Amino acid sequence: MPTSVAIDDYLKTIYHHTEWQDDPITPSQLAAELGLAPSTVTEMVHKLAAQHLVSHRPYGPVSLTAAGRLRAASIIRRHRLIETWLVREFGYAWDEVHDEAEVLEHTISDRLLEGISARLGHPRFDPHGDAIPDAAGAVVRSPFVILAAAPVGHVGRVLRVSDRDPALLRALEAAGLDVGHAVTVTAGGVSIDGGAAVTLPPGAADAVWLSA
Template identity: 50%
Template sequence: MDNTPTRPSTSAEDYVKVIYDLQERGTGPVTISGMAERLSVANSSVSSMLRKLTDLGLVEHRRYGTVSLTEAGTKAALSVLRRHRLLETYLVAELGYSWDEVHDEAEILEHVVSDKFVDRIAAHLGDPDVDPHGDPIPSAEGDIAERASVLLSDAVEGTSGVVVRVNDNDPELLRYLADIGIGIGMTVTVVERQPYAGSVQIVVRARAGADERPRSLGLVAAEALWIEPGGA
């Protein structure tokens, strides 16, 4: 007899993952409109799905209120995030994918691979803590490492730190960052904030002792980068 817990449907997994991701990135309360924008669906579609998730005990949501995950919903979200982020890591490390290619591929694979398969990937890769975009990978037990970081867009002038995380939702943005030479592990210093011009002036150093390169980032890019202040 198979005692493996039944997974939520693909749609349910997508929704709890998005809710968790929005909570994790600290962009404010999770709302129906925010989820609709992220999922590229109508508000009515989100409302309908939230009612189903509430009935399943995965979500807490009151009409016109914010959205949050229950304990069961958080567990389901961490499970699918573990699959997604380990798959991204494997695709980059073993199959030569670039960091802008893996998100959509992992979106498909995360719903069909078994937890046993993903655990084998984790063991093969040496149980990595983060994926290629710096997103923390939950353990098989659902634990996730916390790392002190701030959005580059929120960093004050003079702040220096190491890039530890990049939002992976927009492949074009990832390609842009790669083209201008900004990636995980690089040190950045905020030289000047120009909020009315919609930009942040920074200098980037790829490694210790390397030359610093000035860069001007729009706020969309700056809002997609997390740095660990003082980590330089």
């Protein structure tokens, strides 16, 4: 049987794929995200389906069942609470926390996790703006638009910045763009908190989500 960590990695990846858009993930996309051979992913998907954690038809997309979504939300809750804890309590930068959280999410006890949540005031979002599921797996998320799809003149608050590329996170921080800031979309970039327009680094338009 696959290990618990391997199962969690699959479920997290499927969950992440539909967190900020609606199209379900395909087995080939899942293989690309995990960096695994398609045959390996196909075998694992069959095992997850046998455990009633995912639903899948041959050549069709992969979706989480209710049980799979609850388990995915649980491990994502751990990951994002740990990231928030590392930033607030230990002075980590937002581009430094992902790898640490990947390790710690599998090791700390439920008691410690809930203690961390209480100490932090039960935060709803992590340092990147991703929603932290509650103990029942529920999340609260505002209507959003990705920066790449926002028209010139759109005014919104930065809801989320993808944590996929640490170098991009550092570049955005250097440009003054962070979660919570108000931005106005301009022809060549954005105006942050009413200031002069700034040109954002390559890739930023596909990594920043604004309130709709």
